[in-house]
Amino acid sequence: xxxWVTIGLSVTAMGILAVFFTAVLGWxxxxxxxxxxxxxxxxxxxxxxxxxxxxxxxxxxxxxAAVVCDxxxxxxxxxxxxxxxxxxxxxxxxxxxPSLPYRPVVHCGAHTADRLLRAPYHGxxxxxxxxxxxxxxxxxxxCLGFGDCQRACQFDAIHVIDGLATVDYTRCVGCGACARAxxxxxxxxxxxxAERILAVACSNKDSGKDVQRVCKVGCIGCxxxxxxxxxxxxxxxxxxxxxxxxxxxDLGDAIRAMEKCPRHRIVVVGxxxxxxxAALGDEALPxxxxxxxxxxxxDTEWRG
Amino acid sequence: xxxPSAGQRFIRGILPENPxxxxxxxxxxxxxxxxxxxxxxxxxxxxxxxxxxxxxMVSLIRHLLTPHLRIVIFxxxxxxxxxxxxxxxxxxxxxxxxxxxxxxxxxIVNCIIxxxxxxxxxxxxxxxxxxxxLGQSIGFxxxxxxxxxVREILGTGMWFGFRVLPxxxxxxxxxVLPPGAFLTFGLLLGLTNWISAQRxxxxxx
Amino acid sequence: MPPAxxxxxxxxxxxxxxDNALLQGWLVLLLAIVFGALLAGVQTAxxxxxxxxxxxxxxxxxxxxxxxxxxxATSAQLEVDTRMLxxxxxxxTAVYRIHxxxxxxxxxxWVVQVAGQGYADRIEVLLGLSPAADVITGxxxxxxxxxxxxxxxxxxxxxxxxxxGKPAALPLEVIKGGGASGxxxxxxxxxTISSRAVTDIVNRTLADVRDQLxxxxxxxxx
Amino acid sequence: xxxxxxxxxxxxxxxxxxxxxxYYFVGICPFIGVSRxxxxxxxxxxxxxxxxxxxxxxxxxxxxxxxxxxxxxxQWIAGWWLDPQTAAGVDLSILSYIVYIFxxxxxxxxxxxxxxxxxxxxxxxxGVFLPLITTNCxxxxxxxxxxxxxxxxxxxxxxxxxxxxxxxxxxxxLGFTLAIVIMAGIREExxxxxVPTPFRGAPIALIVGxxxxxxxxxxxxxxxxxxxxxxxxxxxxxxxxxxxxxxxxTP
Numbered sequence: 001x002x003x004w005v006t007i008g009l010s011v012t013a014m015g016i017l018a019v020f021f022t023a024v025l026g027w028x029x030x031x032x033x034x035x036x037x038x039x040x041x042x043x044x045x046x047x048x049x050x051x052x053x054x055x056x057x058x059x060x061x062x063x064x065a066a067v068v069c070d071x072x073x074x075x076x077x078x079x080x081x082x083x084x085x086x087x088x089x090x091x092x093x094x095x096x097x098p099s100l101p102y103r104p105v106v107h108c109g110a111h112t113a114d115r116l117l118r119a120p121y122h123g124x125x126x127x128x129x130x131x132x133x134x135x136x137x138x139x140x141x142x143c144l145g146f147g148d149c150q151r152a153c154q155f156d157a158i159h160v161i162d163g164l165a166t167v168d169y170t171r172c173v174g175c176g177a178c179a180r181a182x183x184x185x186x187x188x189x190x191x192x193x194a195e196r197i198l199a200v201a202c203s204n205k206d207s208g209k210d211v212q213r214v215c216k217v218g219c220i221g222c223x224x225x226x227x228x229x230x231x232x233x234x235x236x237x238x239x240x241x242x243x244x245x246x247x248x249x250d251l252g253d254a255i256r257a258m259e260k261c262p263r264h265r266i267v268v269v270g271x272x273x274x275x276x277x278a279a280l281g282d283e284a285l286p287x288x289x290x291x292x293x294x295x296x297x298x299d300t301e302w303r304g
Numbered sequence: 305x306x307x308p309s310a311g312q313r314f315i316r317g318i319l320p321e322n323p324x325x326x327x328x329x330x331x332x333x334x335x336x337x338x339x340x341x342x343x344x345x346x347x348x349x350x351x352x353x354x355x356x357x358x359x360x361m362v363s364l365i366r367h368l369l370t371p372h373l374r375i376v377i378f379x380x381x382x383x384x385x386x387x388x389x390x391x392x393x394x395x396x397x398x399x400x401x402x403x404x405x406x407x408x409x410x411x412i413v414n415c416i417i418x419x420x421x422x423x424x425x426x427x428x429x430x431x432x433x434x435x436x437x438l439g440q441s442i443g444f445x446x447x448x449x450x451x452x453x454v455r456e457i458l459g460t461g462m463w464f465g466f467r468v469l470p471x472x473x474x475x476x477x478x479x480v481l482p483p484g485a486f487l488t489f490g491l492l493l494g495l496t497n498w499i500s501a502q503r504x505x506x507x508x509x
Numbered sequence: 510m511p512p513a514x515x516x517x518x519x520x521x522x523x524x525x526x527x528d529n530a531l532l533q534g535w536l537v538l539l540l541a542i543v544f545g546a547l548l549a550g551v552q553t554a555x556x557x558x559x560x561x562x563x564x565x566x567x568x569x570x571x572x573x574x575x576x577x578x579x580x581x582a583t584s585a586q587l588e589v590d591t592r593m594l595x596x597x598x599x600x601x602t603a604v605y606r607i608h609x610x611x612x613x614x615x616x617x618x619w620v621v622q623v624a625g626q627g628y629a630d631r632i633e634v635l636l637g638l639s640p641a642a643d644v645i646t647g648x649x650x651x652x653x654x655x656x657x658x659x660x661x662x663x664x665x666x667x668x669x670x671x672x673x674g675k676p677a678a679l680p681l682e683v684i685k686g687g688g689a690s691g692x693x694x695x696x697x698x699x700x701t702i703s704s705r706a707v708t709d710i711v712n713r714t715l716a717d718v719r720d721q722l723x724x725x726x727x728x729x730x731x
Numbered sequence: 732x733x734x735x736x737x738x739x740x741x742x743x744x745x746x747x748x749x750x751x752x753x754y755y756f757v758g759i760c761p762f763i764g765v766s767r768x769x770x771x772x773x774x775x776x777x778x779x780x781x782x783x784x785x786x787x788x789x790x791x792x793x794x795x796x797x798x799x800x801x802x803x804x805x806q807w808i809a810g811w812w813l814d815p816q817t818a819a820g821v822d823l824s825i826l827s828y829i830v831y832i833f834x835x836x837x838x839x840x841x842x843x844x845x846x847x848x849x850x851x852x853x854x855x856x857x858g859v860f861l862p863l864i865t866t867n868c869x870x871x872x873x874x875x876x877x878x879x880x881x882x883x884x885x886x887x888x889x890x891x892x893x894x895x896x897x898x899x900x901x902x903x904x905l906g907f908t909l910a911i912v913i914m915a916g917i918r919e920e921x922x923x924x925x926v927p928t929p930f931r932g933a934p935i936a937l938i939v940g941x942x943x944x945x946x947x948x949x950x951x952x953x954x955x956x957x958x959x960x961x962x963x964x965x966x967x968x969x970x971x972x973x974x975x976x977x978x979x980x981t982p
Binding site: 328329330331332335336375376379380382383384386387390391406409410412413414415418478481482483484485486487489490491493494495497498501 | 753754755756757758759760763764825828829832833835836837840862865866867868870871872875876879927928929930933934935936937938940941942944945948
C-alpha cells in the first residue's frame, strides 16, 4: 500500500511542479512580452549578417536596433554598401541620403626621429604591452608605433609609417576599430564635413618645458591658436577643435591660426589633395593588397 | 558539413573531438574526482550510463521538442537518469558512492551531456545518438583516467591500490589537493595541444 | 560548437492557440509525470537496499569496538539497537546516536557515533566504551576530510589505537614528542590540530554521555 | 549570539575558505570560458549570484517541506490514506535532483524574461550569460549543499533554516565572482605576455587557476580558529572546569 502512495505522491508532486512552472513561464512569456519591433527583424535580414563591426556596432542586430530605435543613418553598413543602405531605407521609409562620414584622426605627429628619451624596448611588440612599461619613450601620451591599430583594422586603412600611425583615408570606412584598439586612446573619430578637415596632431597635456624635453614637435600649449580663432579651445595645454561649430567654407582665421602655430601641430587631414597626388605622380604603384575579411569582431570563441 | 554517420560520431568522440581535451567540456567532474583512479573510472561509467540513456531518450522524442522549452526537457531527462544512476551506485557500490559524494548529481549539469543532446541527439536518429554517446563517454573516461593516473601516482605513489613508487618516494600531497588538479590538467592540456600541433606540422610538411 | 542558446519564444501575438502555456508545455508535463513515477518505482525498489547499506556501514564497525567476551564459551551473536540520546550541556543540546551492544541480552558495551569540527571539515567518529562506560575500548573514524597524508592519519590504526584502554573518567590530553602515558595521546607530527580535534570530540562525548550510560548500565545489569 | 557566529562562519566558509571554484571545483566551465574580460566576468558573477539565491530559496523550501524524509507536508498528505506510523515511511527525497534542476532552469528562464522586459540595459550587458547558467555546476552544488545540511544531519537543532541557506548562496556567489574576476584580471594581462603556443588560452588559464587555488588554500582552518575565538567565554565558564570548551556543533 505504501508503494502506491509513494508513487502517487511523487507523480502528483512532479505534476503540480510542472504545471506550476509551465504556467508561470507561459504567463511570464506573455506578461514580459517585449514589443519587438518587427522592423528590427526585417533590418537584420537586410543586413549581410557578418557581424564585422564596420558600422561601429558590435553586430548586425545591434546596428539594426540602432537604425530602428535611435534613427541611426542607414548607410553605415560598409560591407552591404549602397544596396543594403537602400534596403534599410525602404524598410524605414527614409530616403537614403549619405550622412556625415566619421573618420579616425591620429592626435600625434611625432615620427621616430622626433621622439626623445627613447629607451631600447625588447618586450612584447604590441602597443598594449609597451603601454604598460614605463619609459619606452619620453612622451607618455603619444603614439608608440607598435601597430595595434594596424592589426585591428580589417580594411588595411591605417599603417605605422616611420613609427607613427597614419590613416589612409581613401580606404578608411570609419568603423572605429583602430580607435578602440589604441591603448593610449589618441585616435578619435571626427565628423568629416569636407574631404579634408583641420585637426590637432598632438595629445600631450604637460606644460611646454616638459613637452620640449620629450618631443621635438609636441604642442607647448602657447594658446596662439585660441587667441587667433574661436574654433580652438585650449585645456591643459592642449587645443581641441569644436567640430559641431566647424564649417568648412569660412575657415579664415582657423587657417591663420594653423600658420601662426609655432609647432605646426594644427594639420589638415583627409583624402590626399590634388597637390599631394601630383607630387606622387611618377612613383610606381604598389601591388594592391586585398583586405582579408575577419568576420568575427571579438574572437572570444566560447565553446561550452 | 554533412551530418556525420554513427561510425564517424563514435570514432570522433574518442580522440579527435575528445570532450575534455578538445571541446573543454565537463571540467567540473574532470578536476574533482580524479584524485584516485577508482573514483575516476566509476565517474566514467556513470557518465556512460547517463549519456547513453539520455541520448537515446532525446533522439526518440526529438520531433516533439518546442524551441524554447528544449533546455528544460533536456535537463529533466538527464536529471532522472542521473538519479537512477546515483541510486544504483548507492545500492550496489556504496563505498564508491560515498567517495564520489556530491559529484554524481553534478553530472546533470555536466556540459558534455547537454551539449551532446543539443548537437547530436536532437537532430539524428537513435542509432547515431547512441554511437555518439558511447564515443564521447569513452573519450571522457580516457581523459579522466589519464588525469587520475598522473595525480594518483604522484600524489600517493599507488596505482589502483598497488604501490608503484617506492615508499621512500615522498608523496606529492599537492597532487591530491585541489591546486594539483588545476596544474596537472593545465600541463596535460598543453601537452596534448603540443602533440597535435606536431602531428599537424608533420602532415603538412 | 557551443550549446545553442535557448531563444525566447517571442511568439507574435497573432498565433493564438499556440500561445496557451499549457499546450506548449504538454511535453514537459508528460515527462515530469512519467519520470516521477519511474523514480518512485526506483525508490521503492532500491530504497531498502540503500538504507541497510548505510546502517551496515556503521554496524559492521561495532563488533571491533566491543571487547571480546571474557568467557570464550558464549559464542552468541551481538545484537545492536540504536537510539538517539539528546544531552543538554552548557546551554547547547547535542544529540548523540548510541548503539547498545548486548550478547544474549547481557550488556557487552556501548558505541557512540558523534561528529565534530575538525581542521578542514566535519569528522565523524565511533567511540567504543566498556559496559560500565569507564574504559574506552576503541575508536574508529567514519568520515573525515582532513588534509590527505597529514590530518588523514587520524583514520589509520596506529594513531587511533592509542585510545583503546584509556580511562574514560579523566579528559584526555594531546602531547607532542611521544612518550604518552596515563591519559595522554601522541599528536600526529604536523597535524596537531586534527589530533586535538578528535581528542576534543572524544572528551566532549565522554563528558556528556558517560554518566547517562553508566546509570543505564547499572540499571540493566542484574 | 551563536546564530550570528554560525552565519558568519557559513558566509566566510562559502566565500573564501571553501570557495566554490577552488575548493569544490564547481563552476569551472565559465571560469575558463568567460573570464577573458573583467566586465564580462563580473557580469557572469552577478548573474550566478542572483540565480543562485533564487535557486537556494526554492530548493530550501522544497526540501524542508516536501522532499525531506520526515517532511511535514508529505506526512500530512500521506496521512490521508495511511495511518501516521506508516506515513512516516513515505519519503520523496528521490525527487530532489529533478526538483532542483527544474527550479534552476525555470528560474533562469524567468529571470531572463524579467530582465529583458524591465532592465533592457542590464539584459544587454549580462543577459547573454543567463542560458549558460543553467548548465553551471555551482548553482546545483549550492542546492546540494543545502540539501545535505537539511537531510544528512540527524540532530534537528543543527538543520539549516532559510537564513543560513540564503547566506550560503549569496556568499558562495560572491566567492565565485571574486575568483572569476581575479582570473579575468590576470588573463587580461596574460594577453600581453608571450605564452608558448601550445599553452595559449585554456592551459595557461588552468595553471594560473592552480596557483590561485594554492593561495586560497591558505584559508583552510580559518573558520575553525575563528569559531574557537568567537565562542563567548560565558559558555565556557559555566561548564565544569575540567570539561573543554564545548564548541557549537559544526555549521
